[in-house]
Amino acid sequence: MRNGEVHGNNSKIKSGQLSVIDIDQNIFLKKKTFPVNELYGQDEGEEMGRNNHIKDVKIYKKMYEESIQNPELFWGNIAQSSLRWFKLFTKVYVGNFKKGNVSWFTNGKINACDNCVDRWVEKDPHKTAIIWEKDTPNDYKKISYQKLLEKICKIANLLKLYGVKKQDTVTIYLPMIPELVYSMLACARIGAIHNVVFAGYSAGSLCDRIIDSRSTILITCDFGLRGGKLTKLKHIADGAMDMCGMVKTCIVFKNKTKRGDIGNSKNHLYYYSRSIDSQANPDVPPDGGSGEDAHGSIHHNDRNNRTFECMGDAHPDYLDRIHRNDYVDGENDNGNSDRSRGVHTLNKIISKTNTAARKGGTIIGEGENCSRKKIEREEGKNGDCFNERQIYFPTKGDSNLQKSFTPPCRSTTSQERNNTFYCEVENGKSNFDESICTLKEGRDVDGSALMKNMRSYCPVEYMDSEDFLCILYTSGSTGKPKGVAHTTAGYLLYAYTTCKYIFDVTDKDIFGCVADIGWVTGHSYVLYGPLLNGITTVLFSSIPTYPDCGRYWNLIETHKVTQFYTAPTALRALMKHGDNFIEKYDLSSCRILGSVGEPINPETWRWYYNVVGKKKCVIVDTYWQTETGGIVIAPIPNLFKIKPGCATLPFFGIELEILDSKTLEPMKGSNVCGLLCIKSPWPGMLRTVYGNHKRLVGTYFSMCPNYYFTGDGAYRDEDGYYWISGRIDDTLNVSGHRLGAAEIEHALVQHVCIAEAAVVSFRHSVKGEGILCFVVKKKGGFKNYGEKSDSADGCDANGNIVNGTLVHQPSNVNDAVKSTHNYSDDKLLEELRLYVRQVIGPIATPDIICIVPDLPKTRSGKIIRRILRCIANGMDDFGDITTVSNYEVIDVIKSKFKESKEKRYPTSYSYEKRMQEKGDRTAHRSVN
Incomplete structure (x- = not known):
């Protein structure tokens, strides 16, 4: 179905109801990326003897059936036995998907910090809670649960000193340093909502998130250091604060990472x-x-x-x-x-x-x-x-x-x-390096200095189960990031349970999730999941290739990591460098190898299993979202055979349904693909889009009434296993991070010489999905950017719009235009990449930008992105194109895209051709 169209034979579908679904029902099968008919692991009936919590498949099936048929009993029992309550809840859950008004553990009183830290201090205060692995290999710091509690309390008292109250929002813009964990749990301790912004985002993106979360307190530090690269975080934060004008107090910590590798x-x-x-x-x-x-x-x-x-x-x-x-x-x-x-x-x-x-x-x-x-x-x-x-x-x-x-x-x-x-x-007075960080009088305070005078104890706030714990911003198809709001009790229970069962954790485990806490994976499986289970978690501050491609494996060997959790993007990047880096290290401590962020392709899965895991580690390929709070599809270790690239089976309490994309009817049986939905509530699900509950209902519960709509397509095979095919709306999944196509498009059209833009993804051998931008230049003399325009709706040689108004014009673009009258398309493309990077952040930098004369549109002027996605991924079957008003442009776009891709990745098409000649169906997954 195309945007705005209605099938006359289905009265259940209202006009515009599927406005973000622009797909052919069989488009996923055409990709030929699944299923893979390979099985790894022992037979279902065999007892493994290695799973620490579920003895056999029969027990698992009994637990799963109870979680679906009687969720109140299932989740109520786990909540009572696994979390510490100040006041026990009176009802497990109420509400439904119709209005998105779900509540869990009503009338209960609880505190997240108390459950993550205090109760373990009482049990074993000297146990290591966090191993902070700094940017430099073999430079790390171990933080006990006792020391963690003291630091949390000091920051909690500091926040209270500056007026932070229960359910106030505190924005945190920090790299992967201990102060990030301290600050999050300090917020949880006093009942404030933490809003962590990834420390790679630009000032503009940070500003948007401060405004939307209504935050008047910002926590940052002088600099970040990642992969040997220094980022002036306070400088970026200054830009954001100047833009939004909302922040009354900025607490600045001194990053104690010693800056370098000496x-x-x-x-x-x-x-x-x-x-x-x-x-x-x-x-x-x-x-x-x-x-x-x-x-x-x-x-x-x-x-x-x-x-x-x-x-x-x-x-x-x-x-x-x-x-x-x-x-x-x-x-x-x-x-x-x-x-x-x-x-x-x-x-x-x-x-x-x-x-x-x-x-x-x-x-x-x-x-x-x-x-x-x-x-x-x-x-x-x-x-x-x-x-x-x-x-x-x-x-x-x-x-x-x-x-x-x-x-x-x-x-x-x-x-x-x-x-x-x-x-x-000798010990001397320490100040911030003024070349990196300056403090603005009346707004900025030195957090590191003030911490010394703070008390090392702060009482916990009794929080209602449904009080907000955190806001996490994730991109949406409308262009404006959504503030996904999670509440306290349900999120805690789901993070605890998924971490326990999917990673089979025990008391002495060392959990190595290498995600950044700025993303939901870091929230749930660097911080909350492991600490709720009372185990040791690794806080990793570097990148997988610094100083060489053995960094991950050195991490596992050094700290005896038992569960390792990373993204397919990182694994693909390491695969290209061979196996020698792995063979240098002893990885025998590891039992579980996890994958997160995007579907893992079978080739990478096999390498992960055979080379990294030595055929002795279980691979858990996990599917979930920021909105779900935790993993919703994954194999339970050592209970089932696993198929490479397959997410496998739903977790406890997750009842999946695949809907026909045209009729919205459930598709029963096996070998079906369609829209992936969840049928009933679960504890970790989001409660609202912060400050905009209508957007919650419109995004997640209106498209497929009475279901939670994931926005992804899926395939269910003959064994009932689920294969994720990817986003079916306009959201991109790049290196495991979700980005809004509309947000990137908005940045592109701010350029003085760009009239229109459409952004889609294409299969990328390293990042999973790459960012492909189709742009149309403004009319009138733009064959060479910067030449004088003969048209009234273009811009002149000085970069000024003729008979028009530019809302935002970056100074670097204007300066570049003024510098030459022969500004080539190559220079324009470089400017566009730079501008997207500056406006949104490095993660949104386009991989390919293709200049085209026009975009495929309906007669009403809507861009048909379905056709662009097909072109981007090498598919010639565009479906019904009778509604395309300018169908002649399709062949031109195909040709332009081929030229742009060949220029960007010179060997891609010759390689693809060779693969096709061999009849290799996986060629598209291997080509950039």
């Missing part, structure tokens, strides 16, 4: 590092030249042949723990330590000036007396050195850089031991 991991002495050259500089050590100036700036080449600039930085919180004996020079340890990291070493101190001491205390060596800094030395059990990195000292300092640098520490001392001088930094 230093003493035991004592957390690290250094700022930024890449300055993508290739090795022959004048920089170790290949040649000198590196360090008087204020601690070092130039060096890393193992990946990139040139970095580093700046020394040590934070006072760690300095009082530093002792001379902790520093061991790799050459003098005689192989007595498994790992040694050194500091500045000089055979002879040449000079030490007061200026140098004030500017960071760097000791300056000259000529042949210049020695080296031992960066890292790793040794085997026999003392063999298998990894060593070095940085060399310079011949002289740079006075200009020295004058511009204000470090957090003031002076140095030295001590001779084993004929080597060891520099030790």
